[in-house]
Amino acid sequence: MKNADDNELPRDLEGVHRELSGIRIEERPSFAPELESELESAAVSLISVRRRQGRVRRTVLAAGAAGVLAMAAVPGARAALVRVWDMVLAPASTQVATPAPVEAAPAAPVITQFVPLEEAEDVPPEPATSPAWTDRDLDEIRPTFAYPKLRDIEESERIIAMFYPTRLQQRGIGGSVQVMLWVDENGVVRDRQVLEPSGDRTLDRAALNASGRLRFEPARRQGVPVGSWVKFNIQFEPPNQPGIVRPSIYEDESDAVEVPADRAADTAGAQPGN
């Protein structure tokens, strides 16, 4: 073990150095293969443990995704999912959903307070087909994100008038229903939720049914149509005279069409331009 380093040693240390350099450490001949075999076994079990952990992780994720998808497929569970989302992620959001003030002038069903996604705080998660967005993603896309818009306001009002139950009109029952709709990239409503009920279940159902028939210009992200949630109020105003539906598409009363309440839907559906 003598080398160039040894020349630098002082003389009085040469003896110790010589003694230590004379040490010949010999391994037991079978030690190296024994340890290698041990290491191989450890490597195999390490790999299997990691694979098992990976499988467990994937299974848990798949089960979670399947659970969410299953819940999304069942209307009741979907509503519960939205409520859980609201409670967990947007606890203060319900304060936003105040019903629109009822105007003094009688009017046919009108759509008021169109609230695009940007202002909606209690937005449920997108359907599972869309990737989750982070805040950073939203910051990046906000300047180039266009929210869904109704293709034709008048047509939309007409559709909603069709679904206003004549029984409620005759009794003078109206109200406001706040709904949340998932509008896909083709502008078709694919999912709908009641966020703020009117207090009358028939009216809520009418709002949901009408919402499904609405047509939108889809949201656009950097010019590309994408699915998006949109929230707005649907206000059902009972007519002054029972049995008469006066959709707000007419600017003055002279254009109002008198229709028996039980034929309101048919008449509204037969308007030119439908």
Next chain:
Amino acid sequence: MEENVTDRTQREGRKSTARPSSLPPDFSLWYRDHRSVVYRYVRFRVASREAAEDVTADVFMKALRSLSRYDPGRASPKTWLLRIARNAVTDHLRALRRRGSLHVSLDRVPDLVSRDESPEVRVVREERIQRLLNASRRLRQTDQDILSLRYGSGLSNREIARDMGISQNAVAVRLHRALRRLKSAAEEDTNDRVSPPVL
């Protein structure tokens, strides 16, 4: 001198076709190249061959488990393994201290003396080595460490300097100091034995 890992892996890969190994290729290579250095470092610092084998096994097990954390930009494989070995030896000695058996007499050193020597020479050499190693156990960790790298693993000053990240000059200075302290400690032992303290 480090060889090109890729070339050597390919060379070892050809070798390994004869005996398939489940170890990662790089690790398998390191094991073959550096096991002896690690074992000799450990053996120099622990009391027996059995303990050295246990600690060496621990070193490579730890290295295998933390292989994904190895950063070639920070240390060579040998430096990395010796660092793990240093910690493993420290843990081993700490465990012995907890059990109150740190000062184990190094009375089993036949594996440290060449078998080429005659039996008479072997006995004398074994005794001298035993004395030096017993004395070295009383040195500071840093002294023990550099002596183990130099005389256990058989690294040159240049290799130690590279592995420890210090200059060769600094290695030489530390080595001299460690040898001097070892010499003093060994002489104290001898004096104690020759003239026991008066009670």
